[in-house]
Amino acid sequence: MTKKASRDGFGKALLELGEKDPNIWAVSADVSESTRTHWFAEKFPQRFVQVGVAEQNMAGVAAGIASCGKLAFISAFGAFSPGRNFDQIRVSVCYNDSNVKIHASHAGLSVGPDGASHQMLEDIAMMRSLPNMMVIVPCDMEEAKKATLETAKHKTPAYIRTSRENSPVFTTPQTPFELGKANVYRDGKDVAIFACGLQVYEALKAAEELKKKGIDAAVIDMHTIKPIDSTIITQYARKCGVVVSVEDHQIIGGLGSAIAEVLCEKCPTHLVRVGMKDSFGESGSAFDLFKKYGLDAAGIVKAAEEAVKMKAGGFGLFKGSLGRFSKEDELHLDIE
Structure with a gap:
């Protein structure tokens, strides 16, 4: 290639x-x-x-x-x-x-x-x-x-x-591209992996490894972060029940945050974010750094497996109450 x-x-x-x-x-x-x-x-x-x-x-x-x-x-x-x-x-x-x-x-x-x-x-x-x-x-x-x-x-x-x-270079001149509309490069039903940049190819490799483990992963190329394709996000959140985001960026404010905003407003679903976890990088080859910080295929496989386990434990797509908050949990404040 x-x-x-x-x-x-x-x-x-x-x-x-x-x-x-x-x-x-x-x-x-x-x-x-x-x-x-x-x-x-x-x-x-x-x-x-x-x-x-x-x-x-x-x-x-x-x-x-x-x-x-x-x-x-x-x-x-x-x-x-x-x-x-x-x-x-x-x-x-x-x-x-x-x-x-x-x-x-x-x-x-x-x-x-x-x-x-x-x-x-x-x-x-x-x-x-x-x-x-x-x-x-x-x-x-x-x-x-x-x-x-x-x-x-x-x-x-x-x-x-x-x-x-x-x-x-895994896309071709004929591969569709439309601003604001994500590309689904692999369909799946167990977990939806949304990625951008170089991590899209890593996500596709991860999906092949997940297949060997019996996990059917969808891979979606979120090339446009803004305006975000909320339709595809909610569609695959409902279809798969759990979502993983992957980006070469802080998990704060980037693709994962954009997806979380859509899920919170339209389709509450468990999300595992893969990216830099509030830290700076360091010197090294790009792909060695991807490996160290979990942004390579192996790191994505681990995140997807975590998401699937959470779904099995009942923490995927929220279908009813969003919590177990009761009257006894209220904080009683003395406000005049």
């Missing part, structure tokens, strides 16, 4: 967009080769702006370009954008509903040896909290290309998160 970095898909799409539309601009904060915007810069230097190590300025420049009726793509490492320019993204881009697309590469543990300072594990939480912002986390190079092309059709801010690590 071919292995390519998802950032390559972004770079290819940006170049394709630039060839078709003279209103496409790109703005980079020093790392154009690493984020693949250099392909665009080499062909369209008159529509490329290099601001240097100035991520806040990059967001402001892009918002200005958008105010002139253009579509601006900004690109940097996730640790620096939105890590260092969140205020400018919030005010200059989102508050004005500017037509700016933000590409963050080198996100999550997958940046590997660069270590904790560069492993952006909080960005999904930050970006999905912003009004007007779409949040997309593609699973491979092909999906990253489609995501970039699709966001260009919308005149609202969008955040596209990609990885540096070469990973299996």
Whole structure:
């Protein structure tokens, strides 16, 4: 199977967009080769702006370009954008509903040896909290290309998160992609595994291992975190009775939290979240880190088995009362 970095898909799409539309601009904060915007810069230097190590300025420049009726793509490492320019993204881009697309590469543990300072594990939480912002986390190079092309059709801010690590390209140009609509890559009835980014492939491998153990797992690619596909979440929560979320991100505020919000409001179901548990990363190869922090196939198998055991113990889909709270459990406060 071919292995390519998802950032390559972004770079290819940006170049394709630039060839078709003279209103496409790109703005980079020093790392154009690493984020693949250099392909665009080499062909369209008159529509490329290099601001240097100035991520806040990059967001402001892009918002200005958008105010002139253009579509601006900004690109940097996730640790620096939105890590260092969140205020400018919030005010200059989102508050004005500017037509700016933000590409963050080198996100999550997958940046590997660069270590904790560069492993952006909080960005999904930050970006999905912003009004007007779409949040997309593609699973491979092909999906990253489609995501970039699709966001260009919308005149609202969008955040596209990609990885540096070469990973299996298991989708094809013909694989359907629609913003806000998840892709079911494997059906199942015992547990539903919702994943994003590189963890989608790990989830598919986990499903094969679970099959050997007699567990039929569904695997759903949640490439769009915002707007979230609440329909597919509730559908598989009801079908499987238990849910697992997997992400290369903190379990606080990311995909798992987005799914939990849907389940709480529409279909209360037990959820096991796989991700970084309120901790920073460390230096190491991407896949060694996935293994250490339980984000590989083996870690997902363990989480799915835990979820299935909870369902067997009566803690899956809540069909009746949501608790055993009684009158005697009330706290009696002396309030005047």
